[in-house]
Structures are given as C-alpha cells and as structure tokens.
Amino acid sequence: MKNVNRQFQYLMGALLILMLGVTTPAFAEDAAESPKASEGFTKEEVLEKADSFFGETTAGLAKAIEKVFAEQGSPNAIIAGEEISAALGVGVRYGQGEVQRYSGEVLPIFWQGPSLGFDMGANASKVFTLVYHLDDMEQLMQRIPGVDGSFYVVAGVGVNYQQNGELILAPIRTGVGLRAGASVGYVHYSDKKSWIPF
Numbered sequence: 001m002k003n004v005n006r007q008f009q010y011l012m013g014a015l016l017i018l019m020l021g022v023t024t025p026a027f028a029e030d031a032a033e034s035p036k037a038s039e040g041f042t043k044e045e046v047l048e049k050a051d052s053f054f055g056e057t058t059a060g061l062a063k064a065i066e067k068v069f070a071e072q073g074s075p076n077a078i079i080a081g082e083e084i085s086a087a088l089g090v091g092v093r094y095g096q097g098e099v100q101r102y103s104g105e106v107l108p109i110f111w112q113g114p115s116l117g118f119d120m121g122a123n124a125s126k127v128f129t130l131v132y133h134l135d136d137m138e139q140l141m142q143r144i145p146g147v148d149g150s151f152y153v154v155a156g157v158g159v160n161y162q163q164n165g166e167l168i169l170a171p172i173r174t175g176v177g178l179r180a181g182a183s184v185g186y187v188h189y190s191d192k193k194s195w196i197p198f
Contacts, residue, residue, distance in 0.1 A: 040074030040102050046130065049100075053080045053128055054174065060155025061174065067152075068130055068159060068170045076102045077131035079109055079169075084124045090114065095127060096193065099140070107137060112194055113187040125173055132168040137191070139167055145186040162187060 041049075046065055051057040081097015095111045134140060142164060150161035162169040169187075188194075 040076040040132075041078065042074060043069050046075065046078070049078060049080070050128055050172075054126060058155070058157070058174075060157040061172070063154045064157040064159050064172055065130075067154065068172075072130070072132050072168060072170065075130035075132050075170075077134045079127070079129035079131060079171075081109065081127055082124060083111070083127050093187075094195070097127070099131070099137070101134065107191070109140070109189060109191065110193045111187050111189045113143075114185050127171050127173055129169050129171040132170075133166040140189050141191060143186045143188045144169060 043065065046069075047057055047062060050061055050065060054061065078100050079097055080100070081095050083093050083095030085091055085093035092114055093112065097109055098106055099109045100106045131140070144162040144164045144167065147161040147163050150159075152159060156174060158173050159170055162171065
C-alpha cells in the first residue's frame with residue numbers, strides 16, 4: 001500500500017511539473033505580447049481626451065491619432081495646451097498647457113521655439129501632444145528638434161514628430177494651427193515661462 005501511495009505521489013508531482021512547464025511559457029508570452037497595454041494610454045482613452053480637449057473628435061483627428069498609434073504605440077504622457085505663433089518668413093511660437101502622465105501626475109508645462117512659416121501673420125491654436133518614453137519630467141525640460149520629413153496632414157489635422165534620444169513627441173494641431181507647424185527647428189520645453197524663443 002505504501003508503494004502505491006508513493007507511486008501516486010510521484011505521478012502527481014510529475015503531472016504538476018508538466019502542467020507548470022506548459023502554462024508558464026504561455027503566460028510569459030501573453031505578457032510579452034501586450035506590454036504597452038499596461039504602460040500607456042489606450043487609443044480609446046486618447047480619443048476621449050482629444051474629444052474633450054478639442055470639443056469634438058473629427059474624422060481627421062481620429063485618423064491622425066490612429067496613424068500615430070500605428071507608428072508609435074501607446075503614449076505614456078499627453079500634453080494639452082494652447083499656443084500662439086507668428087511668422088514673417090521665419091517665425092516663433094509660444095505655448096503653455098499641462099502634462100498628464102499615465103501615472104496620474106499632472107504638471108504645468110511651457111514651450112517656445114523658432115519656426116519656419118509659409119506666410120505672414122499670427123494665430124492661436126490648440127495643441128494636443130502624445131508623448132512616448134517619458135521616464136521623468138526632467139527628461140522633457142530640454143530642446144527637442146523636429147524630425148525632418150515627419151510632417152503630414154490628415155483631413156485638416158497636422159502631426160509632426162519631435163525626438164531627442166528615446167523621447168518622442170507627436171504634436172497634433174487642427175485648422176489654422178497648421179500654418180507654422182510644417183517645419184519647426186526645435187521646441188524648448190520648460191516648467192517656467194520664457195519669452196526667449198531660442
């Protein structure tokens with residue numbers, strides 16, 4: 001009887017080890033396939049925030065956000081704010097808003113920088129920026145150059161990429177805000193307002 005019990009225990013132990021060997025890799029694979037889902041805002045959350053910020057989600061805005069998601073995945077921070085820009089061939093832009101991190105932290109943010117405009121004049125616009133790979137706020141407080149050739153327009157909504165190392169920003173502008181957004185040399189982000197654009 002003791003031998004039967006031992007054999008039963010060995011059999012159960014072997015079966016348990018076999019089950020762990022089969023289920024553990026599958027769980028690890030599932031976790032590896034969807035890290036972004038737990039690390040950043042979902043597309044639905046971003047669309048909801050954009051709708052609240054702009055007043056409505058247009059087809060162009062939805063397509064622009066979908067394009068950024070397809071290229072970059074889920075952002076771990078969002079900057080929502082307003083900016084003014086003026087151009088006479090060469091222009092400047094100033095903006096201010098709030099950074100909302102995926103952790104829930106919300107902080108004020110300011111930005112300014114030179115721009116290359118295509119006409120004369122000035123305008124004010126709303127800017128909704130998706131931020132990627134932001135580990136801490138100090139990482140954002142710097143000059144971040146625009147990426148050449150990254151500007152595109154989808155049904156009246158413009159997006160361009162700014163990047164410094166791993167940090168990537170995708171500012172989204174609508175309507176007249178596109179005027180001086182096509183070619184930005186760099187944008188300097190700061191926790192304090194400054195009127196010096198460089």
